[in-house]
Amino acid sequence: MNRWELTEEVKEKHTTIIQEFINKIESAKEESINEVMNLSNTELNPFTLVKLLEHLGYEQIEQTDNGWQFDFWITMEKDGCKSLSVHGTGIIFELKLSAKQYE
Numbered sequence: 001m002n003r004w005e006l007t008e009e010v011k012e013k014h015t016t017i018i019q020e021f022i023n024k025i026e027s028a029k030e031e032s033i034n035e036v037m038n039l040s041n042t043e044l045n046p047f048t049l050v051k052l053l054e055h056l057g058y059e060q061i062e063q064t065d066n067g068w069q070f071d072f073w074i075t076m077e078k079d080g081c082k083s084l085s086v087h088g089t090g091i092i093f094e095l096k097l098s099a100k101q102y103e
Contacts, residue, residue, distance in 0.1 A: 006051040010043045014052060018097065022056070025082055025099045033082070037097040040088070046095060049086050050074060058084065075100055 021037045028035065039049065050060055058076040061083075065072040070090030077083045083100035 004045070004047050006048040006055075010048065011052060011055065014039075014042070014044060015056070018052060019056065021097065022081075022084070025084070028099075033099045034101075035098065039095040039097060040093060042095070044095060046072060046074060046086055046088070049095065049097065050076065053084065053086070 018037070021035070024035060025033060044052070053076045054060070056078075058078045058081075060074060061077050062075040063072070072087060072090065074086040075083055076086060085098050085100040086095070087098070088094035088096050
């Protein structure tokens with residue numbers, strides 16, 4: 001299996017869980033929007049998580065990283081919805097999904 005391909009099996013397994021998490025973010029009040037979904041140690045990686053979110057209607061807006069440590073931040077947006085952040089670090093294979101936090 002190619003780990004960069006979002007298979008139907010992986011999509012089926014994770015879509016409902018991720019959609020429920022997004023619904024929780026969408027219904028949260030601004031001050032309580034700090035929920036984070038830890039997707040480390042799953043079949044998902046940053047590429048396939050972005051593909052899954054695109055399947056749910058989101059669009060990748062921005063992608064940044066900090067170089068050799070490979071901490072990464074990917075901003076996903078969908079009209080009428082709160083922005084999402086796919087983030088983590090490649091060094092320890094950490095992958096998380098949360099509402100995009102603006103400073």
